[in-house]
Amino acid sequence: MAKKIIVAGGGHGGIACAAQLAAAGYEVEVYEKHARDQMGYDWTDIFDPKSLRYAHLPMPARDKYEYKTNMTFIPPSGRTPVKQDVPESELEIKMERRDIYDLIITHAEKNGAKFFFSQAVTGAILAGDRVIGIETEKGQVFGDMVIDACGCESVLRASLPDVCGIQKHTNAFEKFYVYRAFYNRASEEEPEHPYKVYMLPNGRMGIGWVACEGDYSDLLIGEFEPFTVEEAEQKAAFFRKDNPVLGDKVLRGGYMVEIPVRQPLSIMVADGYAAIGDSAFMTVPIIGSGLADAFKASKMLAETIIADKSETYSAETLWPYQVKYYKALGAGMAPLALVKLLLAKITPAQLDYLFDNGILGADELTITADSTSLGSMLSFNPALLAKAKSLIKDKELTAMVLKLGKDIGRAAAVCATMPKVYGRYPVQRWAKGYDKLFRLKK
Numbered sequence: 001m002a003k004k005i006i007v008a009g010g011g012h013g014g015i016a017c018a019a020q021l022a023a024a025g026y027e028v029e030v031y032e033k034h035a036r037d038q039m040g041y042d043w044t045d046i047f048d049p050k051s052l053r054y055a056h057l058p059m060p061a062r063d064k065y066e067y068k069t070n071m072t073f074i075p076p077s078g079r080t081p082v083k084q085d086v087p088e089s090e091l092e093i094k095m096e097r098r099d100i101y102d103l104i105i106t107h108a109e110k111n112g113a114k115f116f117f118s119q120a121v122t123g124a125i126l127a128g129d130r131v132i133g134i135e136t137e138k139g140q141v142f143g144d145m146v147i148d149a150c151g152c153e154s155v156l157r158a159s160l161p162d163v164c165g166i167q168k169h170t171n172a173f174e175k176f177y178v179y180r181a182f183y184n185r186a187s188e189e190e191p192e193h194p195y196k197v198y199m200l201p202n203g204r205m206g207i208g209w210v211a212c213e214g215d216y217s218d219l220l221i222g223e224f225e226p227f228t229v230e231e232a233e234q235k236a237a238f239f240r241k242d243n244p245v246l247g248d249k250v251l252r253g254g255y256m257v258e259i260p261v262r263q264p265l266s267i268m269v270a271d272g273y274a275a276i277g278d279s280a281f282m283t284v285p286i287i288g289s290g291l292a293d294a295f296k297a298s299k300m301l302a303e304t305i306i307a308d309k310s311e312t313y314s315a316e317t318l319w320p321y322q323v324k325y326y327k328a329l330g331a332g333m334a335p336l337a338l339v340k341l342l343l344a345k346i347t348p349a350q351l352d353y354l355f356d357n358g359i360l361g362a363d364e365l366t367i368t369a370d371s372t373s374l375g376s377m378l379s380f381n382p383a384l385l386a387k388a389k390s391l392i393k394d395k396e397l398t399a400m401v402l403k404l405g406k407d408i409g410r411a412a413a414v415c416a417t418m419p420k421v422y423g424r425y426p427v428q429r430w431a432k433g434y435d436k437l438f439r440l441k442k
């Protein structure tokens with residue numbers, strides 16, 4: 001009899017995994033709290049299209065996407081903007097989130113996965129420490145294992161027993177509280193920089209962006225501290241001053257969401273359980289992109305499940321999924337997570353200094369969600385640190401940058417010692433040491 005896999009939450013990685021498992025003959029059921037036509041946000045996403053092919057997903061029709069424009073990073077003073085220079089072969093695509101959902105849900109259904117919409121998951125059903133199913137608003141569902149694709153603050157992950165060692169909630173500086181809205185376009189003038197990303201805008205700890213998109217302007221404000229929609233409207237005034245295109249009529253979006261901007265979960269599997277996508281914090285720290293990595297992880301998880309000939313889906317047999325993920329993508333997030341922590345400590349004047357003196361230039365700021373460009377991001381580090389050391393006059397900033405270099409080296413060393421084979425105590429000991437690297441010390 002086919003093994004039954006439950007996907008809790010309709011996250012992108014979960015649906016992509018559902019499609020691959022259903023194609024391989026598993027009985028797959030996806031439980032999503034929203035109605036089908038309410039899924040996804042009313043805005044566009046940018047992601048690496050190669051991740052679709054990697055996860056055996058179809059490419060969208062050509063009229064469903066556009067290629068993304070390079071971003072220009074704006075330092076706090078606004079003095080020395082730096083434009084990214086993403087090579088053509090690495091350009092990401094911009095697509096309506098609802099079209100992305102249509103693409104992957106249709107594909108998963110075609111492969112035989114069953115979807116249950118408007119059915120919120122409320123927690124895990126446990127037999128001892130093992131997850132054997134999910135509690136939903138409409139009753140219990142049992143299966144051979146559960147894939148958690150419920151997002152950043154997953155209720156399923158939060159309901160796991162402590163002995164699994166899986167982090168249940170995010171800590172301070174681990175997620176951005178985000179306001180995003182599309183506004184009317186208030187000026188016909190073509191801006192010199194159509195896609196601006198503001199670092200520490202208006203003295204706030206976080207980022208913001210304004211993208212001029214034909215007949216509308218896209219505003220995003222992300223901060224480490226929560227704020228309200230009313231406060232977001234006040235903050236928008238700062239961006240309007242510098243961007244005549246940004247009107248004041250909300251056309252789409254206009255609400256608050258959360259994005260994890262941290263290293264991936266240090267333990268993402270338990271007996272009968274695996275987390276994927278935002279639920280495993282698989283976003284790129286600082287920029288918060290998570291679609292490509294969620295898709296890529298779906299292939300690693302599906303292959304691990306299919307390779308489990310014991311059909312036990314235990315922490316031990318699911319562990320290769322985490323090892324593969326860290327090797328391909330997860331370990332590369334550590335340096336970015338550490339750079340992000342710098343954003344929480346650095347003063348606007350210090351950040352300006354890095355831009356004004358070319359220490360942060362186009363090479364350093366060409367970060368995309370694609371692993372290749374992430375690789376180049378990592379390789380910039382030693383040179384950047386040497387450059388910084390010779391140029392920075394501010395002692396505190398020099399110390400901060402050098403410490404960052406040391407922490408990045410330490411994180412790489414700890415990543416390399418991740419146990420290759422699962423054992424609860426060695427894994428939890430490793431995870432404790434790894435997580436400690438990212439604790440913010442003021």
Ligand SMILES: Cc1cc2nc3c(=O)[nH]c(=O)nc-3n(C[C@H](O)[C@H](O)[C@H](O)COP(=O)(O)OP(=O)(O)OC[C@H]3O[C@@H](n4cnc5c(N)ncnc54)[C@H](O)[C@@H]3O)c2cc1C
Pocket residue numbers: 008009010011012013014031032033034039040044045046047119120121122149150151152154155178180257258259276277278279282283288289290291292294369
């Ligand atoms: C404003 C914003 C802009 C972004 N822009 C980009 C971008 O341009 N490019 C990019 O790559 N990434 C972007 N991201 C990140 C990206 O959305 C995620 O990283 C990606 O979607 C992977 O997350 P996920 O699908 O696992 O989780 P989510 O998108 O959080 O999806 C989780 C799903 O689970 C459902 N769910 C939650 N709880 C329950 C429950 N209890 N029961 C049942 N269902 C539940 C939710 O309704 C949702 O459908 C952005 C995120 C935000 C918020």
